[in-house]
Amino acid sequence: MGLGSSPNAPASEPVVTDVNVENTDNNTDTTTSTDAATATANAVASAAEGDAEKKKQKRKQVKHPLLRDADGNPQKLTEMPEDFNLGDHKPLIRKDFEDETIWLEWRAGIYEAKAKDYRDEAALIRQFGSAEERKAAEKLMKVRKQFEKLKADLAGQDIDVEAILAQASDNDSAE
Numbered sequence: 001m002g003l004g005s006s007p008n009a010p011a012s013e014p015v016v017t018d019v020n021v022e023n024t025d026n027n028t029d030t031t032t033s034t035d036a037a038t039a040t041a042n043a044v045a046s047a048a049e050g051d052a053e054k055k056k057q058k059r060k061q062v063k064h065p066l067l068r069d070a071d072g073n074p075q076k077l078t079e080m081p082e083d084f085n086l087g088d089h090k091p092l093i094r095k096d097f098e099d100e101t102i103w104l105e106w107r108a109g110i111y112e113a114k115a116k117d118y119r120d121e122a123a124l125i126r127q128f129g130s131a132e133e134r135k136a137a138e139k140l141m142k143v144r145k146q147f148e149k150l151k152a153d154l155a156g157q158d159i160d161v162e163a164i165l166a167q168a169s170d171n172d173s174a175e
Helices: 035-058 100-128 131-156 161-174
Strands: 018-023 028-033
Touching: 100 131, 131 161
Parallel strands: none
Antiparallel strands: 018 028
């Protein structure tokens, strides 16, 4: 329960209260309303509801259309579908294929890709060490990409980037 809310009020509905504030400069009473706070709370609540609806919509997966023939009868796959996407389609299982070796090779490819990612991550950890050092290296790479993008943008505007960098380098060495 938040500040200013009553114990009987639902958590999703903001409570509107009026507050009397005494102004010490001119000794007048003013009444302020929490309309801005109410509007903000309502916006947050509606955004949270919208996010929940999007999550429900995203997870709607369908069986791949090639699992049925033109008449709607079930059929087994003879090869991995080119347009198969785990985000759009329900996962394929062994029974979906005529020859289960197709499914096994597909699954092996997925696990090999995961293994490669794990090996790459292990190599990065060995190379950069602690979490702080890795974070600093990631930040450096991000700044480098931003620098390269800015450099390309300026070059596209016919600005001599190398001359600017050379001048900045001369200024740094003079200090």
